[in-house]
Amino acid sequence: MSKQKSITGGLFIGATAFSAFLIIAVIIILLVVIINGGKGTFSWEFLTAFPEDGMMKGGIFPAIYGTVLLVLIMSVAAVPFGTITAIYLTEYAHEKSIMAQTIRFAVRTLATVPSIIFGLFGLGFFIKFVGTGMDDVFLGGQLKWGQPNILWASLTMALLTLPVVIVSVEEAIRTVPREMREASLALGATKWETIKRIVLPGSRSGIMTGTILAVSRGAGEVAPILFTGAAYYLATLPTSLSDQFMNLGYHIYIMATQSANVDQTLPIQFATTMVLLMLTFLLNLTAVIIRSRLRRKAK
Amino acid sequence: MKNSTDHKGFVFTKESLKKKFRWSEFLSEKIITGVGFLSITIIVLIFFFVFKESIPIFYTQKKVVAKVETFQKQEQYGGESDTVQTNSSGQEQYGETTADTMMIENQTRVDDTIVHGSDKATAKSLLGTQWLPVSDNPRYGLIPLFVGTLKITLIAILFAAPIAILAALFSASFAPYWLRELIKPAIELLAGFPSVVIGFFALMVMASFFQNIFGYDGRLNAFVGGVAMALAAIPIIFTITEDALTAVPRTYTEASLALGATRWQTALFVTLPAATPGIFAAILLGIGRVFGETMIALMATGNAAMIGINPFESVRTLAATIGAEMAEVVFGDTHYNVLFLIGSLLFIFTFSLNALAEFYVKGKLVKRFQGKQS
Amino acid sequence: MKEVKIKTRNLTLFYGEKMALNSITMDIPEKEVTAFIGPSGCGKSTFLRTLNRMNDLIPNVRITGEVLVDSLNIYDKQIDVVNLRKKVGMVFQKSNPFAKSIFENVAYGPRINGINQKSKLEEIVETSLKKAFIWEEVKDRLNNSAMALSGGQQQRMCIARTLAVEPEIILMDEPASALDPISTAKIEELIFELKKSYTIVIVTHNMQQAARVSDLTAFFYLGELIEFGKTKKIFTTPDKKHTEEYITGRFG
Numbered sequence: 001m002s003k004q005k006s007i008t009g010g011l012f013i014g015a016t017a018f019s020a021f022l023i024i025a026v027i028i029i030l031l032v033v034i035i036n037g038g039k040g041t042f043s044w045e046f047l048t049a050f051p052e053d054g055m056m057k058g059g060i061f062p063a064i065y066g067t068v069l070l071v072l073i074m075s076v077a078a079v080p081f082g083t084i085t086a087i088y089l090t091e092y093a094h095e096k097s098i099m100a101q102t103i104r105f106a107v108r109t110l111a112t113v114p115s116i117i118f119g120l121f122g123l124g125f126f127i128k129f130v131g132t133g134m135d136d137v138f139l140g141g142q143l144k145w146g147q148p149n150i151l152w153a154s155l156t157m158a159l160l161t162l163p164v165v166i167v168s169v170e171e172a173i174r175t176v177p178r179e180m181r182e183a184s185l186a187l188g189a190t191k192w193e194t195i196k197r198i199v200l201p202g203s204r205s206g207i208m209t210g211t212i213l214a215v216s217r218g219a220g221e222v223a224p225i226l227f228t229g230a231a232y233y234l235a236t237l238p239t240s241l242s243d244q245f246m247n248l249g250y251h252i253y254i255m256a257t258q259s260a261n262v263d264q265t266l267p268i269q270f271a272t273t274m275v276l277l278m279l280t281f282l283l284n285l286t287a288v289i290i291r292s293r294l295r296r297k298a299k
Numbered sequence: 300m301k302n303s304t305d306h307k308g309f310v311f312t313k314e315s316l317k318k319k320f321r322w323s324e325f326l327s328e329k330i331i332t333g334v335g336f337l338s339i340t341i342i343v344l345i346f347f348f349v350f351k352e353s354i355p356i357f358y359t360q361k362k363v364v365a366k367v368e369t370f371q372k373q374e375q376y377g378g379e380s381d382t383v384q385t386n387s388s389g390q391e392q393y394g395e396t397t398a399d400t401m402m403i404e405n406q407t408r409v410d411d412t413i414v415h416g417s418d419k420a421t422a423k424s425l426l427g428t429q430w431l432p433v434s435d436n437p438r439y440g441l442i443p444l445f446v447g448t449l450k451i452t453l454i455a456i457l458f459a460a461p462i463a464i465l466a467a468l469f470s471a472s473f474a475p476y477w478l479r480e481l482i483k484p485a486i487e488l489l490a491g492f493p494s495v496v497i498g499f500f501a502l503m504v505m506a507s508f509f510q511n512i513f514g515y516d517g518r519l520n521a522f523v524g525g526v527a528m529a530l531a532a533i534p535i536i537f538t539i540t541e542d543a544l545t546a547v548p549r550t551y552t553e554a555s556l557a558l559g560a561t562r563w564q565t566a567l568f569v570t571l572p573a574a575t576p577g578i579f580a581a582i583l584l585g586i587g588r589v590f591g592e593t594m595i596a597l598m599a600t601g602n603a604a605m606i607g608i609n610p611f612e613s614v615r616t617l618a619a620t621i622g623a624e625m626a627e628v629v630f631g632d633t634h635y636n637v638l639f640l641i642g643s644l645l646f647i648f649t650f651s652l653n654a655l656a657e658f659y660v661k662g663k664l665v666k667r668f669q670g671k672q673s
Numbered sequence: 674m675k676e677v678k679i680k681t682r683n684l685t686l687f688y689g690e691k692m693a694l695n696s697i698t699m700d701i702p703e704k705e706v707t708a709f710i711g712p713s714g715c716g717k718s719t720f721l722r723t724l725n726r727m728n729d730l731i732p733n734v735r736i737t738g739e740v741l742v743d744s745l746n747i748y749d750k751q752i753d754v755v756n757l758r759k760k761v762g763m764v765f766q767k768s769n770p771f772a773k774s775i776f777e778n779v780a781y782g783p784r785i786n787g788i789n790q791k792s793k794l795e796e797i798v799e800t801s802l803k804k805a806f807i808w809e810e811v812k813d814r815l816n817n818s819a820m821a822l823s824g825g826q827q828q829r830m831c832i833a834r835t836l837a838v839e840p841e842i843i844l845m846d847e848p849a850s851a852l853d854p855i856s857t858a859k860i861e862e863l864i865f866e867l868k869k870s871y872t873i874v875i876v877t878h879n880m881q882q883a884a885r886v887s888d889l890t891a892f893f894y895l896g897e898l899i900e901f902g903k904t905k906k907i908f909t910t911p912d913k914k915h916t917e918e919y920i921t922g923r924f925g
Contacts, residue, residue: 016468027485033500103336280496
């Protein structure tokens, strides 16, 4: 081989390696900068105290509480429906049927719809259509459900995270060997008994991965809750589904862009971002580890 | 016929083998099938409800036309004709600049607008160059928002696509197994970073960093926003490209290596071209991701609705406009409807990108690797 | 000859456009071992799976003709496939224990039949494991995962699991093909014992095994039943040239 060619080759491979390491470097820099900026303010008290002095001081407990509540309600809605959709796709629909392909397309579309659109949908559907409808029917037009609250925000987030659950559970269901289904059916079990007793227990780790990924996604997304329930500041924690709530991501956004004194609250902002980043990072790390085990098992 | 009824016998007869109706089986199948359709239902509902809230823009226009006709008969409303004048003159200001981009249909609607006039958004005013929704004379020109969105998408993809594709090539063709098993999860983790965190990082760190390098005035601009969005697009482009590259049949690369080509030549001239449809899909989905990204745009672009090609100018994107303004509008107001219209446009655009990536590219890949006509 | 347990009449099966079984007609007697032999892809496993309608699970399968079990056509629209499979059990080529304890594996069938009483389940599990000659090996670790058993033990446990449902017919699809000679011998011994109470149909690619365990042998080739008769006769003086060629190892 000519010398010139091998230099080109070296440069080319070098460029690909550089790109890969550049991405890794940015990830590390981002983590380091955020942690570095936040660790001074971070403390147990920061996690458990309410904000004070117009959010200039104090902790972020209501935001953590609101975020946890949001992802809990969201999971209650998204995980069962996502799991059942995955069961439909793997156990009931014929792989090549138009129905199955349309549903798969819909799931992928749902995964690519911008998150702000979910926010609009939450506003147009849950709040204005369902909520106002509920108020008209049950409360004689008195305003209760026809406004932003944690229920509508959670359901909006559930729609956004539905594809995450579906994809993870489907992958896990496919690792349950066909032989086990056949064994169950050959013993005189019905299809549903087989799913309930063999397929679902066999995909437990996948359902868990899907839930973790959905929770992580739901904890970090802000756009869908901008106008479906998140509040800038609340003196009390939400106690009913019709209450508004505070949220970590929304808190970061508001503090960083609309705070009265951005510089003074900078340490709080970094610490809040660090909390959110660590939360989602650890959740994702757990999911990645469970999934890589699952994939190894499937091989 | 012998029945083996030992102890807990179930007798094998015509009766016992008769088809049984099982409620649990029936219900589970119906429920599961019903839920299976949920995703399709959601997509349809999203489209319906987002579009529904934007309809009044077109709907009230007709109503106004009807009213104006009666008004004209009575010849009472002098004030109304004043509005007509201001509005039509307002249109003349930018009528020429947008004439090229207007379609013939819109031309006819323009005439309507001139006749009755109102502060309602119309096809004509939506194509205007000014986005001033909260002024005394509100203007809902979407052009600057489109320009801003396209600008930022271009910058983001120019950064994300080459880096992600090269990195995917490294991972798929050159990296040793252990390194690959490190890079892939790392990028999966990047995909899990909330966009508000990336936005915060861009706002606090990247903006100052780039300002020091380039020395521009406004800290927040299309460039900073674009680079930050590249971080959001890289995982998508990387993952899909990597999948496409590893899906290239090994016979392809082995044939090339057997002919004496080196590893890098094989990667560049055989693997990469064979995976182009997949890479194309990756870029399309990356574009879709950037196009609809809200939080990074809100936090890192400066949010001024300006038209221009300078990458260091502030921009306002379509998604950021919805995010920033929806919380403050009056429900049912024209501004509210226009924001939903922007949402419908965003939805249609990302839906089309996804459909294109799905059908066109998949068909090509199948043909290429299996020689099938699809 | 004993009473006929399974009859097939002109059973033809298509996978999409491809014919996999061509008009099979045969009578399988009660409480004997019938072996299906033939080169791979000859349709013997497919035929076996039509006998408890396991082929229903595969899309694009079309079946014509009749399969009569105790004179009932199991492809009749009125037949309940779930109950059919309780009476026509199946043991698979690859042992397929559930990822559960040994006890739960064997108790699976009774449980889905609505037996939940602990003592009753224990009784069934013990009887079934004894019948499958594996009780002594596992009685002290019934709560351990079945996945931890050796291949041969797994397969015998799977047989016990099938017996726990109280079938009348047991279909075995190459049950010993993945096992070592000692485990294979144990399975064969077990089959010999089981035929006292069950009708057994076994698919095997191992001709010595067919000769050792079966009373009747059917030779399949390219989706057709070439020859069917007493095992002794098939292995000594077959009527068809094809059968002889296969048995003497000239092809397949």
